[in-house]
Amino acid sequence: MKSKTSALIIATLVLAACEHSTPQTAAPVAKAPAPASSAPKSASHFTPPPESAIPNDDFGKQVALGRQIFMDPGKYAKAYVGNQLSCESCHLDAGRLAHSAPLWGAYPMYPAYRSKTHDVNTFAERLQGCFNYSMNGKAPPLGDPVLVALETYAYWMSKGEPIGTSQPGRSYPKLSKPALTPDYARGETVFKRDCALCHGDNGQGQQAAGHTVFPPLWGPQSFNWGAGMELVTNAAGFIKANMPLGRGNTLTDQDAWDVAYFMNAHERPQDPRYKDSIPATRAAFHDTPDSLYGTTVNGHLLGQGGASP
Known part of the structure; x- marks a missing residue:
């Protein structure tokens, strides 16, 4: 318990530093917006249920397990993980945050044809790809408890959304081509x-x-x-x-x-x-x-x- 508390304190302090501090060596920077910025507009988007709404039953246990795996796959899905990332590294706020490929934006869009695989993939197959590539590990077999829990978490988060309809904030923003070639x-x-x-x-x-x-x-x-x-x-x-x-x-x-x-x-x-x-x-x-x-x-x-x- 002590180590967990220490980790939380350190993480909070580091996060605070990142949000409010600037390295001593950094020069003052004027943050004027780009004239033709393609930043996400404040369009309304789907609001997933809060963590407190996870039901206290057997289904809810699977939702909660899926969230634990999502937040700490190195602990809860260790056999399938090959690096230090978590799912939240790319899908922020436990997979809830709009414009960071939230789970609620992905789940209702599957099955779907994907050019990456040249095939129609289910959501579970999409999750397998995350383990293969983003986690640099190996894919849990279909039906594995890890995939079942993650899919249950995504399903619960997406309740009330229309199926097959792309929602605002469902992925990463698509920026316009830059004025200068990336350097x-x-x-x-x-x-x-x-x-x-x-x-x-x-x-x-x-x-x-x-x-x-x-x-x-x-x-x-x-x-x-x-x-x-x-x-x-x-x-x-x-x-x-x-x-x-x-x-x-x-x-x-x-x-x-x-x-x-x-x-x-x-x-x-x-x-x-x-x-x-x-x-x-x-x-x-x-x-x-x-x-x-x-x-x-x-x-x-x-x-x-x-x-x-």
Whole structure:
């Protein structure tokens, strides 16, 4: 109990620092909005039920278990996790927050055809992909208690939504193409100014009492090259709407694009779909300007899983 309390205190202090502090070395920055910002508008969106509304019955036990897995898969789904991330690393506020791919935005949209798999996937199959790629682990088999609990949590959170109708805030915002091509050096400047305080100078995140407080953004403990966040488009939209934590929509669109590029121009674990060679894998799974896999940045061919540029 003592260690949990300590972790909570440390996490609260670090979060407070990220929301209200600026590194000593950072220069004063004027945060004027970009003239043509594509920030999410304040359109109304679905409001999921609060945690306090989880029913006190056998169904509610599965909902609560799904939430526990979502928040701490390293503890509750350890056999299927291969890094220090949690589901909440990319789906904020326990999967509730609009514009961070909330569970309530995803569940009613499945089954769905996905270009990534060239097939119609169920929601459970979509969850399997999260373990394979974002968690750099292995997929629980269909029907596994981990998948059942997560799906139950998503179903409970989505009650009252229309099926098959895309809701405002259901995914990450789609930013307009930037005025300037995303740039590593500009992105590094944004990272040092707005991101390093929480995620560390080396992007490896922060832990407290053995728990990840702020996730690693690249390297062996981050998502692998098969995850959706490796696409600069997805990363830029997520960053624009949600980062720095607690201060979403304060970066300009250009800053979001640049720092997304900088983040994804670092090495991370290999794509599990690796096929013969990096060029072959890029041709098969990353043939888009939004992916840096198989491209050369600062003299380093990305996709080797080794040292970053």
